[in-house]
Amino acid sequence: LKLGYTPNTIARSLVLNKTYTIGVVIPEISHSFFPEAIRGIDEVAHKAGYHLILMHSAENNRRERDAIQTLEGKRVDGILLSASTGADDRTYYERVVRIGVPLVFFDRCIRGVGATCVSIDDEASAVRITEHLISHGYTRLAHLSGPMGVSIGIERLSGFREAARRNGITVPNEAVIESGFHEEGGYAAMKKALSLPPRVRPRAVVAVNDPAAFGAIKAVQDAGLRVPDDVAVVGFSDDIRAPLISVPLTTVRQPAYQLGRLAAQKLLKLIEGRGRNPEEIIVSTEIVLRDSCGHHPASD
Amino acid sequence: LKLGYTPNTIARSLVLNKTYTIGVVIPEISHSFFPEAIRGIDEVAHKAGYHLILMHSAENNRRERDAIQTLEGKRVDGILLSASTGADDRTYYERVVRIGVPLVFFDRCIRGVGATCVSIDDEASAVRITEHLISHGYTRLAHLSGPMGVSIGIERLSGFREAARRNGITVPNEAVIESGFHEEGGYAAMKKALSLPPRVRPRAVVAVNDPAAFGAIKAVQDAGLRVPDDVAVVGFSDDIRAPLISVPLTTVRQPAYQLGRLAAQKLLKLIEGRGRNPEEIIVSTEIVLRDSCGHHPASD
DNA sequence: TTGTACGCGTTATCAA
DNA sequence: TTGATAACGCGTACAA
Numbered sequence: 001l002k003l004g005y006t007p008n009t010i011a012r013s014l015v016l017n018k019t020y021t022i023g024v025v026i027p028e029i030s031h032s033f034f035p036e037a038i039r040g041i042d043e044v045a046h047k048a049g050y051h052l053i054l055m056h057s058a059e060n061n062r063r064e065r066d067a068i069q070t071l072e073g074k075r076v077d078g079i080l081l082s083a084s085t086g087a088d089d090r091t092y093y094e095r096v097v098r099i100g101v102p103l104v105f106f107d108r109c110i111r112g113v114g115a116t117c118v119s120i121d122d123e124a125s126a127v128r129i130t131e132h133l134i135s136h137g138y139t140r141l142a143h144l145s146g147p148m149g150v151s152i153g154i155e156r157l158s159g160f161r162e163a164a165r166r167n168g169i170t171v172p173n174e175a176v177i178e179s180g181f182h183e184e185g186g187y188a189a190m191k192k193a194l195s196l197p198p199r200v201r202p203r204a205v206v207a208v209n210d211p212a213a214f215g216a217i218k219a220v221q222d223a224g225l226r227v228p229d230d231v232a233v234v235g236f237s238d239d240i241r242a243p244l245i246s247v248p249l250t251t252v253r254q255p256a257y258q259l260g261r262l263a264a265q266k267l268l269k270l271i272e273g274r275g276r277n278p279e280e281i282i283v284s285t286e287i288v289l290r291d292s293c294g295h296h297p298a299s300d
Numbered sequence: 301l302k303l304g305y306t307p308n309t310i311a312r313s314l315v316l317n318k319t320y321t322i323g324v325v326i327p328e329i330s331h332s333f334f335p336e337a338i339r340g341i342d343e344v345a346h347k348a349g350y351h352l353i354l355m356h357s358a359e360n361n362r363r364e365r366d367a368i369q370t371l372e373g374k375r376v377d378g379i380l381l382s383a384s385t386g387a388d389d390r391t392y393y394e395r396v397v398r399i400g401v402p403l404v405f406f407d408r409c410i411r412g413v414g415a416t417c418v419s420i421d422d423e424a425s426a427v428r429i430t431e432h433l434i435s436h437g438y439t440r441l442a443h444l445s446g447p448m449g450v451s452i453g454i455e456r457l458s459g460f461r462e463a464a465r466r467n468g469i470t471v472p473n474e475a476v477i478e479s480g481f482h483e484e485g486g487y488a489a490m491k492k493a494l495s496l497p498p499r500v501r502p503r504a505v506v507a508v509n510d511p512a513a514f515g516a517i518k519a520v521q522d523a524g525l526r527v528p529d530d531v532a533v534v535g536f537s538d539d540i541r542a543p544l545i546s547v548p549l550t551t552v553r554q555p556a557y558q559l560g561r562l563a564a565q566k567l568l569k570l571i572e573g574r575g576r577n578p579e580e581i582i583v584s585t586e587i588v589l590r591d592s593c594g595h596h597p598a599s600d
Numbered sequence: 601t602t603g604t605a606c607g608c609g610t611t612a613t614c615a616a
Numbered sequence: 617t618t619g620a621t622a623a624c625g626c627g628t629a630c631a632a
Contacts, residue, residue: 311624313624314626315623315624316624
């Protein structure tokens with residue numbers, strides 16, 4: 001079969017009812033987390049002879065639904081999905097698992113639809129980084145939160161609250177501000193936080209992710225204040241830019257590549273029939289201490 | 301057709317001989333250029349009803365060849381490809397165009413195989429940024445080059461040489477050092493440059509891309525020298541990190557998103573039969589002046 | 601071993 | 617208009 005002729009995989013797929021293709025749906029492509037995750041996914045998929053079809057939902061619910069539809073039509077062997085914001089309607093996720101197409105969420109999960117979820121322990125990580133702030137004497141805390149329709153939005157907020165509760169700190173409602181996942185949202189949310197009355201104006205802020213934290217830092221600086229002296233800021237992801245910005249960012253390192261690998265491995269297991277049941281796969285994180293939280297690693 | 305049943309696209313593709321799928325082959329996924337380019341590609345592909353299958357060649361020639369083979373087998377309607385390093389064997393590119401599968405290169409092109417190429421004007425851009433250095437009085441120049449098997453490697457070197465020639469500057473052979481496209485390579489190459497005898501030791505360095513420039517800056521600093529006071533460094537890409545590193549990097553901005561859009565638009569034209577002939581599509585660049593070249597934008 | 605007919609799920613064609 | 621049927625290119629099962 002060396003001759004100038006390439007066998008038609010799609011005819012093959014039709015008869016075998018197998019495409020050796022997995023669909024990957026992501027809400028974002030430029031945030032460095034996702035390229036890294038894709039690299040991990042591709043790594044294990046490629047070794048197992050599978051290929052990736054990439055769908056970019058662009059944080060758009062409708063596009064996400066269409067993407068799933070398209071992937072079903074293309075008869076992918078399985079789907080890897082990181083949920084876009086505002087996923088109010090879960091029926092189409094449920095339909096995917098009902099139809100029997102293996103589905104695993106990564107990073108941004110939808111619970112209760114019977115699919116596996118591969119993520120960090122968002123709540124526990126949020127507790128840890130918040131307690132780190134508290135242990136450094138901060139008591140006026142705020143959270144720049146993600147959308148409440150997405151697992152990481154809910155769970156990071158919940159961890160933040162839990163840490164406060166455990167340490168007897170009350171968090172006023174105005175101190176939880178939805179910022180979304182981007183720099184602009186972080187900037188706007190921080191501005192709002194800074195305009196709070198002095199009694200509740202935060203001295204330390206936990207942002208839902210690094211881009212939001214970048215925006216928050218900028219807002220602090222634009223207000224003529226300093227990070228961390230006036231306001232401490234921490235994030236989530238360990239974005240590629242986190243160590244490089246004017247005030248290097250303390251953050252929770254999220255092992256994107258590893259997350260991608262694990263998600264793909266679990267999906268392949270499902271596809272190949274071993275391990276039928278959904279799981280919760282948690283990968284551990286570490287806090288990366290830099291300057292933005294008022295703790296100087298060098299002084300340790 | 302609202303009922304619980306998804307039409308089988310692949311059977312459809314088989315009879316129509318059309319998949320509404322385009323293959324995207326990239327050598328790298330983490331370098332911020334490619335995610336941005338993919339975003340541009342997806343933007344126009346999505347609007348036209350096409351989907352992306354993503355192949356990561358990981359700078360590996362064999363994987364790139366396999367990727368093309370796979371895409372042919374999957375009967376994609378067209379291929380978008382950015383060549384991996386060391387593409388010594390062009391026969392498989394030629395076969396793609398001979399078979400009649402629309403092929404367009406983006407960023408890293410292979411010339412002379414009859415395919416369209418969408419890229420920046422690498423040579424002219426290299427001339428401009430090199431002349432910028434020269435106009436600031438630098439005469440001992442070096443180039444950290446990309447691999448010579450890849451268009452951007454060849455052309456950026458060629459532009460560097462041309463700028464020197466035009467200005468009556470001789471570039472010794474030892475001052476052109478292959479660094480490859482990564483930070484580590486840039487670091488090693490710069491170390492080599494610094495160990496050159498004083499007469500030829502460079503005062504200004506043009507790196508083939510930003511990651512290589514990052515490595516070079518680190519090497520300069522690790523040698524106890526300063527950028528730009530002792531050695532000026534410039535890059536190519538305007539990587540997301542370029543403005544953030546310790547010495548903000550002067551670089552050639554490469555409009556990745558726009559490049560992706562144009563490549564996808566041309567490919568769709570080829571697929572849909574309008575515009576049969578290969579083209580050279582050049583998108584213009586601009587030099588982004590920052591601190592690493594000894595020119596302080598604020599002082600303009 | 602080598603070969604031939606059928607089926608996979610769709611669209612297209614042609615007859616009714 | 618509607619409905620039956622061939623064809624897309626490959627696996628497979630069965631026959632020779």
